[in-house]
Amino acid sequence: MDRTQQRFQIQRGALPSGKPVDLQEVAVLLQAGDDVAIARLPLAKGLHVRLPNGRLLIVGQRVLAGHKLALREIAQGQPVLRYGSIIGFATQTIEAGSHVHTHNLAVGTLHQQYVYGSELHLVQPVSIQEQRTFQGYRRPDGRAGTRNYLALIGTVNCAASAIRAIQKRFGAEILRRYPQIDGIIGLTHKNGCAMGSQGIATLQRVLAGMAAHPNVGAYLLVGLGCESNQIPNLISEMRLDVGERWKEPLSLNLQEHQGIAQTVEEGVRLIGELLPRVNDVRREAIPISELTLALQCGGSDGWSGVTANPALGYCVDELIRQGGTAVLSETPEIYGAEHVLLRRARSQEVGEKLLERLRWWEQYAAINGMEMDNNPSPGNKLGGLTTIYEKSLGAIAKGGSMPLNAVYQYAEQITERGLVVMDTPGYDPVSATGQVAGGANIMAFTTGRGSCFGFKPAPSIKIATNTPMYESMNNDMDLNAGVMLDGEGMSAEEAGRQILEEVIAVASGKKSKSEAQDIGEEEFAPWILGAIM
Amino acid sequence: MDRTQQRFQIQRGALPSGKPVDLQEVAVLLQAGDDVAIARLPLAKGLHVRLPNGRLLIVGQRVLAGHKLALREIAQGQPVLRYGSIIGFATQTIEAGSHVHTHNLAVGTLHQQYVYGSELHLVQPVSIQEQRTFQGYRRPDGRAGTRNYLALIGTVNCAASAIRAIQKRFGAEILRRYPQIDGIIGLTHKNGCAMGSQGIATLQRVLAGMAAHPNVGAYLLVGLGCESNQIPNLISEMRLDVGERWKEPLSLNLQEHQGIAQTVEEGVRLIGELLPRVNDVRREAIPISELTLALQCGGSDGWSGVTANPALGYCVDELIRQGGTAVLSETPEIYGAEHVLLRRARSQEVGEKLLERLRWWEQYAAINGMEMDNNPSPGNKLGGLTTIYEKSLGAIAKGGSMPLNAVYQYAEQITERGLVVMDTPGYDPVSATGQVAGGANIMAFTTGRGSCFGFKPAPSIKIATNTPMYESMNNDMDLNAGVMLDGEGMSAEEAGRQILEEVIAVASGKKSKSEAQDIGEEEFAPWILGAIM
Ligand SMILES: [Ca+2]
Ligand SMILES: [Ca+2]
Ligand SMILES: [Ca+2]
Ligand SMILES: [Ca+2]
Ligand SMILES: [Ca+2]
Structure with a gap:
């Protein structure tokens, strides 16, 4: 049976029982402890799925591509984890193999719980032998x-x-x-x-x-x-x-x-x-601890939070273990899931600075007659996103899981190592301009719809979230995280390792796709605040 | 006695009495009925000046360059006219030959007097024989x-x-x-x-x-x-x-x-x-009634309101008599002297639209923590400007004296002929972008400090306010209104005729100085309103 036939049968639920498929072939598990995996293709009721721990799961209802499959039973009121983070609480008992969405998952009162530094993962620095360098x-x-x-x-x-x-x-x-x-x-x-x-x-x-x-x-x-x-x-x-x-x-x-x-x-x-x-x-040769990686996404699609962003998150975690720095920005896309970053804030001061920036944004939006509304849209929900946390976590995923060491204003000089936030709009050229002005010397840019972004003087590595777009725009895409959805799949961790290798290669002088086409001057776009008189 | 010697003696007040100088040689009279003229050079006490009507005037106190000289006696409480418009009221009796400034002139309650259409000059269209064309x-x-x-x-x-x-x-x-x-x-x-x-x-x-x-x-x-x-x-x-x-x-x-x-x-x-x-x-050959002239000033100096702007105003009046259109903009520079434009508003509706825009600006400035403060600065006062009306009238002067036929929002399509206002910031590239988007097919740009502005696709004619800057930046300046201050002087009307000739020549294909240097793409700068998210 070739792969296309198998794919078709998975969707029809017609695979002979007793011949289960491996989870990675049909879904993406973003972190080992997650309660849900994201279907790569429509999963029919009755499909037998083998989990990484060897246990067998039977799909209870049809689960569309991009939607969530429960990997274990979750009691009513219990938190549901994706990206290793709480995306909401079960509103009823969720059986293993169930479709998880608005009918059985809701946000509860999570948004009121601002706790500083309760989920600080310890950074385990690499040994001297493992220290990577770039040219x-x-x-x-x-x-x-x-x-x-x-x-x-x-x-x-x-x-x-x-x-x-x-x-x-x-x-x-x-x-x-x-x-x-x-x-x-x-x-x-x-x-x-x-x-x-x-x-x-x-x-x-x-x-x-x-x-x-x-x-x-x-x-x-x-x-x-x-x-x-x-x-x-x-x-x-x-x-x-x-x-x-x-x-x-x-x-x-x-x-x-x-x-x-x-x-x-x-x-x-x-x-x-x-x-x-x-x-x-x-x-x-210079240790990669001297790299400051600007994180960007532009032209996102439903797969951004499933493939490219989580893969980039693994790259960032490894860069930080190597002593390097990553800059998470696009404040309007963080908005609504700040509690996740607060739990990773190194200190109360860092957490409060993040909250101060979010309050500033509420004011900035309000005086301009706009809203900071990051709730999943009807289209997002059709694509499988259930809660505001899940949506913002998809954006934050590119920042990995390390402690949040500092919060900077737009274009402020970045002096701390590790994961830092710089407050910028989500709009790519304005956001990237602030990050690079702050000192970022390389950029990783995830895109689903296909952006042709480049930025001088800092090279930008573009990571496609899906294979069809990667193949269509392959003159502009440096990497394809869509491989996580194809064939036998690839884990986010493995895709993340590939990104880190490309970061090191490009930092050492390899031309990114946008550099090869001499793109990156028009994109210089300082954020203009206040009235133009 | 050569001109340099004479100039020196005028400043010392040492010209032999009985040998008066003509007003135009020492001062600029902006409109025939004005109560004041603007000194071109420092005038010493005792200098004898012959007025255009043949009468003699003796300078009563030293009047610095750029400052106002009273041409006739003005009783306490009477209005003082410059540009044919009220710039304030005499706070004491002003003798003919006196220096007019903050010690004897103040704004009074003029700003509260919004009157629509009380000063509508009748447009006297030119005859068919006088109709000018361009190629x-x-x-x-x-x-x-x-x-x-x-x-x-x-x-x-x-x-x-x-x-x-x-x-x-x-x-x-x-x-x-x-x-x-x-x-x-x-x-x-x-x-x-x-x-x-x-x-x-x-x-x-x-x-x-x-x-x-x-x-x-x-x-x-x-x-x-x-x-x-x-x-x-x-x-x-x-x-x-x-x-x-x-x-x-x-x-x-x-x-x-x-x-x-x-x-x-x-x-x-x-x-x-x-x-x-x-x-x-x-x-x-096309009648110049098809020209829509964008009016701009950028990098103004103390002479802008004495030379280039009033000269441009005469050009505009003639263009409008020819059936053409001129677009006055830079709302923050109009602010404070809107009563003058209101008195020239063709209808109450037009006047109210202008006021609505000014109220919008107050709000726009306020929510951005800024002020619409157009009062003369200490530097302006040293240069000879006394009141907010006088300052704004210096900017408005480039719009001439014809009725205000319409008020447009930024980049709105201009469909009325004659003098119209388009609401824009004062900032040159943003203002010019709105005017040209609205349909202006040529631009006249006055500058004192020296701007090198160009704008494609509409040619921009740059008019220097003073000869030293004109000579220094002569690769970038198309015309010199500074001649109004030099030698025997030139009237605003005559300088305005020269501008109109240049407008017709450039409209017909003669390259402006900025076009000859291929300038005018970078200056495309749409006004960005609202928050960037
Ligand atoms: Ca984004
Ligand atoms: Ca972005
Ligand atoms: Ca581009
Ligand atoms: Ca101006
Ligand atoms: Ca201007």
Whole structure:
């Protein structure tokens, strides 16, 4: 019997009894202790399933793909675990082999239970023998770069055209002479003037974070001259000129250099001088504890929380055991399941900072006439999601299971190791801009519908949640977590190991799919807060 | 005695009495009936000045450059006119020849007096013989283009990199074959997803306005596929596919075309097909009544309200007599002197719409913790500005003196002729984007500090307020209104006639300074309203 025939028979429930299928062939078990597994394909009533512990389970009702199958009996009122976390409570006794959904599972009063640090998994650091390295650029301040760019940074939109004109003067034939330089990026944007103090402060954090980024070997600030976001103020507020900085805060402004033409000439001269200096670096072995991995998802689908996100979570757990850092963001997608992160908060202070950010979001949404409503939509429910916790846990899953060590504001400099949260919108370019400005030197981006996201100066590794999309968009997808749903399946842990290997390879210089297509400048999108006047 | 010597002696008050100087040589009289003129240079006590009516005036106290000189006696409590409008009331009797400032002028209760249409100047249309034309593109719907671009329009940031890649495939050698095409513009931006309904609606108006713009011969919408700002919805909401449209709403999305590489190929194919069709147009004589002139100022200085803005106002008055349209915007800069525009409102409905917008701004600023405070700053006062009316009138001056015929929301389609207001922020790129999306096919941009602004697809004519900046940035400045301050001076009316001639020349195909330097894509900046989620 070939696989297609077997698949068809599983759906019809027509497999001969006594010939059970292994759980992994028909469902995804996200963590060993979970009460439920997620059906990979429609499971018919009567199907015999062999669990990892060898026990046999008979499917009690038809369970559609993406929906939950109970692996054991759960008494009424007992918690139901998925991702190793509580997604709700049984509203009636749930038999082993049952379909678990809105008819027998509800959230209860979980949301009122804010407990700090009650579920702190101990991080077991790897031994010295197990310590992994990547080939990176060691910077004078000790930080590590995965790339080596030269950056033109605009303080205001009015300088953007000059930046593009400077870039155009350095074609491929010139850059070929500087093999250690990945390119000259133009970080242009739409703002920088007619903003309030909150808007300017946020933008300054972003611009300074890019200037100071370990993937940036040198930078040139370009302004107009009369903008609110003044260059001297940016340099002094963000301390770009203090002693411990290893890059000179070079700058230019249009009004002092008689407009576009001469500013471009002066910029070309300055960049020309910088090129040989920026080129004068070599990759060397650096422990992966120096990687700061930005976690993103964009264009999610029903499989995001089943395949790519949990797989990425395993990668993150291993990176953290190696002493590295992962940055979980997209606050509106965390919203509603903050209790899970609070239980993993290293301290009450860290937990309170997360709650403070969530309260800020409620206010931000309210004054703009919007809602922080993350409940499963009717479409989500059709796809198998039952509760708000389950939905947000699907997003949080990419953050793994380690303690939450710190909470940062948007584009704030990340100084703690381990798992940290940076408060950002869910919107990909704005979220990624904050994470990279904060110091993330590589990014893992899960996508179900298929995003073509790239981001300079930090390479982005895109992980498909399903095989059909991976195959359709294979020029843009780096990895396929859809393999967890195919054939004999792959565990989230194994898929996670593959992601970590790709992270190390790309950090060492392998081009990501978006880099191979030279994507990643347009995506620079600072979060603009406050009114535009 | 040469001019430098004379200038020096005017400042010292050392000119021999009986040898008076003409007013225009030492001050700017903005409208014939004004009570004050603005000193071009410091005027010493005792200087004899001959007024346009032949009468003699003796300067009573030193009047600094940019400050106001009383041309006649003004009794206590009487209104003081500048720009033909009330800027405040005399707080004591003001002698002819006096310095007028905070010590003898205050706002009184003018701000409480909202009167609709009390100062409607009659528009005296020009005769048929006086009707001016420009060489433009007559479109099938009757609208007139001043340029002929092909536009790639992104629905979301996620499509921006694909747009840039498509553009790169059409180099100068290909475009040379299509001499009637001004270029292929990429209208990319930072948003299009994770926005609320107000944000999406505003963005849709901008994108549809660009698609329908008479300076755009054809367009291609490019999206990702899963964004909130869906292409089919944009087309149907904005009626881009209804019968009277002469352009086909072509579109592409990355997820349907297997990612970047194939989307770019498909885009290149579509644009390749469009090029010969878009090229198949010829310029012809069209009355300038078909011009819609966007009014902008950016990087203002103390001379903006003395030279470039009033001169532009004369150009606008003449354009309107010719049946054309001018779009005054930058609502935060109107704020505080709305009574002036209300007195020129064609109807109570138009006036109330303006007030409704101002109330909206108060709310928008307040919820974002900002203030609509347009009072003269200490620096403004040092420069000679006394009251909030005077300051806002300096901004409004570029709108001339004609009746206010309509008030539009940001990026709304402009359908009325004459002077209209479009509600926009003051911030140049965001304001200009709304005006052009609304249908403006040419722009006049006054600047004191020196802006290098350009905007595709509508050419922008930059007018310097002062000669030193004009000379420093002469590669970027199209015109110099600073001549009103130099030598024997030039009246605002004469400077305005020069602006109108330049508007007609540039509308007819003469390249503006920003076009000659290929500036104007980065400046596309839709106003983003609401929270980014
Ligand atoms: Ca997401
Ligand atoms: Ca995202
Ligand atoms: Ca992209
Ligand atoms: Ca302005
Ligand atoms: Ca402006």
